[in-house]
Amino acid sequence: MLARRIIPCLDVRDGRVVKGVQFRNHVDMGDIIELAQRYRDEGADELVFYDITASSDGRTVSTEWVTRVAKVIDIPFCVAGGIRSLDDARKLLHSGADKISLNSPAIENPELLGHLAAEFGSQCVVVGIDSRAENGDYLVKQFTGDPTKTRGTRWRTVDWAREAQKLGAGEIVLNCMNQDGERKGYDLAQLKLVRAVLTIPLVASGGAGAPEHFRDVFRDAGVDAALAASVFHSGAIPIPKLKQYLATEGVIVRP
Amino acid sequence: MLAIVDSGGANIASVRFALERLGVQSELTADPAIIRAAERVILPGVGSAPEGMKRLQAKGLVEVVRGLQQPVLGICLGMQLLFEASEEGNTPSLGIIPGRVALLPESPGITVPHMGWNTLTSRPDTPLLEGFDATTRFYFVHSFAGPVNAFTVASCEHGTPFAAVVQRGNFSGVQFHPERSGPAGAQLLKNFLEMPV
Numbered sequence: 021m022l023a024r025r026i027i028p029c030l031d032v033r034d035g036r037v038v039k040g041v042q043f044r045n046h047v048d049m050g051d052i053i054e055l056a057q058r059y060r061d062e063g064a065d066e067l068v069f070y071d072i073t074a075s076s077d078g079r080t081v082s083t084e085w086v087t088r089v090a091k092v093i094d095i096p097f098c099v100a101g102g103i104r105s106l107d108d109a110r111k112l113l114h115s116g117a118d119k120i121s122l123n124s125p126a127i128e129n130p131e132l133l134g135h136l137a138a139e140f141g142s143q144c145v146v147v148g149i150d151s152r153a154e155n156g157d158y159l160v161k162q163f164t165g166d167p168t169k170t171r172g173t174r175w176r177t178v179d180w181a182r183e184a185q186k187l188g189a190g191e192i193v194l195n196c197m198n199q200d201g202e203r204k205g206y207d208l209a210q211l212k213l214v215r216a217v218l219t220i221p222l223v224a225s226g227g228a229g230a231p232e233h234f235r236d237v238f239r240d241a242g243v244d245a246a247l248a249a250s251v252f253h254s255g256a257i258p259i260p261k262l263k264q265y266l267a268t269e270g271v272i273v274r275p
Numbered sequence: 276m277l278a279i280v281d282s283g284g285a286n287i288a289s290v291r292f293a294l295e296r297l298g299v300q301s302e303l304t305a306d307p308a309i310i311r312a313a314e315r316v317i318l319p320g321v322g323s324a325p326e327g328m329k330r331l332q333a334k335g336l337v338e339v340v341r342g343l344q345q346p347v348l349g350i351c352l353g354m355q356l357l358f359e360a361s362e363e364g365n366t367p368s369l370g371i372i373p374g375r376v377a378l379l380p381e382s383p384g385i386t387v388p389h390m391g392w393n394t395l396t397s398r399p400d401t402p403l404l405e406g407f408d409a410t411t412r413f414y415f416v417h418s419f420a421g422p423v424n425a426f427t428v429a430s431c432e433h434g435t436p437f438a439a440v441v442q443r444g445n446f447s448g449v450q451f452h453p454e455r456s457g458p459a460g461a462q463l464l465k466n467f468l469e470m471p472v
Binding site: 021113143221244 | 287288289292293295296321323381384388389390392394410412415416417418432452455457458461
């Protein structure tokens with residue numbers, strides 16, 4: 021049976037891995053390659069690299085470090101940040117990235133998802149959604165890498181997730197912004213809601229603080245993968261121990 | 276020399292880097308003469324079946340690949356193209372392995388694309404799968420898959436069983452990505468490199 025995936029997320033800024041709380045106040049966490057190798061050795065199932073300011077700065081992820089990662093890493097990885105065209109995507113995939121993740125540019129140009137899926141297959145097209153609970157609903161936000169540029173969109177989260185799937189996305193990463201960096205657990209209610217409207221894999225993001233949170237998000241929200249950053253970067257939750265714990269709780273994981 | 280068929284697909288760099296990690300140099304090429312002369316050939320591919328076949332046809336490689344006598348390994352789409360046809364875009368393909376590639380059906384709890392690490396049920400005494408057991412996991416990412424038949428040496432299950440590793444004569448194919456399957460994937464590539472020419 022397919023194993024649930026544990027995915028460390030490496031937020032990249034100026035070629036370094038950083039981490040902020042609720043997308044703010046970024047602090048340096050270390051070198052991209054060193055952290056990527058550490059997670060590979062610890063049994064991470066996949067890695068995600070988000071160039072967090074690429075979109076708001078109007079650039080694309082640098083292929084230079086994508087190639088460096090691809091050379092040393094033997095597990096799949098996804099890159100995100102300012103991917104706006106077939107050409108941007110092609111460069112990154114040819115540099116060795118396994119998947120590309122689109123956030124703001126997909127909202128601005130939804131047809132791009134269909135073009136990407138037709139050219140490269142939907143299995144490498146990931147849509148990242150930054151979602152915030154507001155007025156009893158969940159709403160999609162844009163340009164969340166820079167708090168001064170963050171803004172709302174016309175989309176309700178559930179509608180955008182469904183639309184992205186229809187257009188050609190092969191996976192959705194749902195960043196629950198209210199939970200991000202708070203370590204109080206994933207937003208199970210929101211993830212369940214989005215899971216119910218999708219037939220493609222869903223990755224939970226935002227809020228992991230304890231091993232129980234991973235168990236809950238797999239068992240109760242039915243997500244395919246769980247993404248986290250600070251608890252892995254800081255060593256608060258070592259991945260091998262997390263996987264042992266999940267296995268004893270009946271969650272299928274890759275040892 | 277090992278030739279990687281330049282079919283224009285997306286995961287070509289990853290395959291080359293994986294071979295480099297094993298100390299093996301490869302040549303990415305669409306030149307029929309170089310491909311025919313290579314000791315081993317890898318047919319990679321990420322993308323859709325119609326695009327993949329279109330590229331092979333445009334480069335005049337369909338008959339070249341069909342006629343190869345040395346060990347050939349198809350990876351992901353490269354493996355799917357070994358079958359007779361794909362439901363994806365109703366595409367006739369290389370026809371080396373009988374059967375038709377079809378879309379994996381989704382159902383509650385079974386998401387498509389099939390994305391992540393899964394186990395194999397394999398036929399004993401398969402040189403390509405030397406060193407693995409029923410707990411070994413490989414990384415899959417695909418929506419279409421080939422049927423289980425006489426040429427399936429390992430199957431995988433995601434809602435429904437499908438061909439994970441196929442073999443016919445000098446042609447082998449894996450639906451998963453050995454270049455992205457950690458130490459198990461590296462071992463599989465080593466097994467392929469050790470198959471007798």
